[in-house]
Amino acid sequence: MMFNKNLKNILLVVFATLILSACSTAKKSGNVDGDVYTGKETVEYLASGVPDRVFFATNKSSLTTAARETLRKQATYLRKNKNLNVTIEGHADERGTREYNLALGERRANAARDYLMTYGISGNRIAVISYGKEKPVNPAGTPLAWSQNRRSVTVKVN
Numbered sequence: 270m271m272f273n274k275n276l277k278n279i280l281l282v283v284f285a286t287l288i289l290s291a292c293s294t295a296k297k298s299g300n301v302d303g304d305v306y307t308g309k310e311t312v313e314y315l316a317s318g319v320p321d322r323v324f325f326a327t328n329k330s331s332l333t334t335a336a337r338e339t340l341r342k343q344a345t346y347l348r349k350n351k352n353l354n355v356t357i358e359g360h361a362d363e364r365g366t367r368e369y370n371l372a373l374g375e376r377r378a379n380a381a382r383d384y385l386m387t388y389g390i391s392g393n394r395i396a397v398i399s400y401g402k403e404k405p406v407n408p409a410g411t412p413l414a415w416s417q418n419r420r421s422v423t424v425k426v427n
Contacts, residue, residue, distance in 0.1 A: 305333055306416035311406045315423060319346045322422040323381060327362070327415070330376035332384060340381060343423055344388035354426040357381045359399040360406075362415035367401060374399030374421075381421040396426070 300308030306324040313321045320343075323336035332340070347353060359374030359381075378397040386392055407414035 300413065300416075304412070304416055305335075306413075306419070307335060308417075311417050311420075315343060315425065316346050319343055321424070322420045324416065325377055325419045325421075327419065328365075328373065330373065330380045332380055336381075337384060340384045341388065344385050344390055347385065347390045347394070348388070352427070354394045354396070356396040356398055356424045356426055358404075358422045358424060359397070359401075360404060360418055360420050360422070361402050362418040363402045363405065363408075363410060364415065365402070367403075370401035371399050372401075374401045377419075377421045381423065 300306060300310070303326060305326050311322070315321050320339045323332065323339050325331075325336070326333070347355065357378040359376070359378030361370035361373045361377075365373070375397065378399055382392065382395045382397050385395060402418070405414070405418045406420070407417045
């Protein structure tokens, strides 16, 4: 009888441990702040020290502090290279309809263009295109991948 009681207690502890461990949250990546990607793995550069992309929160087109800093660097680079034109590509993660994500990508690209224009870069030098969810940089379908895909990318045209 005592053996049965001890066995029941052990099984109860094991069961409770399994349930509690199932409820624990996954460790957040060091490359995400909230749901905005902050890593460098997918970033390329227009020039040395001038990142080509900025990242956005889910369903947002507002610029983060980090995005504004990157765009300031891009504006400085574009002011020094007056003959250079760029296209800003807007992107979204895979969630949502094609139409919604195309519109969201366009808002993101326009937000980046408008910010560059506040630093004196002519709108005639900046084209805007949206790819929505059609060109993911990371197709994994995970929260990290989604954060990497919510972006605008500045591409040299000439």
